Ligand code: DX5
């Protein structure tokens with residue numbers, strides 16, 4: 196299991212140190228939550244701040260867009276050369292076109308599904324994707340309670356992936372901790388995002404390790 200700590204739960208007053216702490220702690224990716232105050236009722240960071248995160252990070256960036264006008268934000272973040280950019284299927288009229296655009300920029304395209312969206316909604320996009328991000332909370336805030344229907348959604352998504360594109364990874368985001376990590380592993384999940392669990396821990400390296408099962 197790969198682990199992508201979400202910097203949403205970091206102390207932004209000392210952001211460089213907060214990014215270093217998870218990289219030194221052995222994380223696999225650095226998860227960056229981009230919120231625009233329109234698609235979700237919260238506002239976070241733009242490319243100016245993420246540029247300084249990219250500078251200090253020794254791990255690839257995993258950018259999770261929670262915005263309207265995805266294509267505009269892809270253009271803003273592409274110069275930072277993240278590994279992944281994911282966008283919400285619920286907020287995109289032309290997902291197939293946007294996937295091709297992200298790929299052409301040399302970035303791995305990923306689609307995010309909210310807790311109400313069935314994995315079947317993206318069956319015919321799977322062959323073009325490197326990752327699907329399943330939300331296990333409603334997007335917008337860290338520290339929310341895990342919605343367990345993600346386990347069934349992950350299993351159903353895994354079946355589609357085995358049929359259409361075995362290389363596509365499954366990532367889960369929201370309320371992940373050492374209590375639900377084994378269920379997520381059993382459901383076929385490859386990457387977990389964890390914000391409050393890792394940043395709220397006294398020993399971040401140990402918290403990261405507890406999820407790398
Ligand atoms: C929620 C974000 C998550 C959030 C996860 O909209 O996408 O990445 O930071 O935080 P926790 O792990 O605290 O639920």
Ligand code: ZN
Nearest residue numbers: 228259368388
């Ligand atoms: Zn996220």
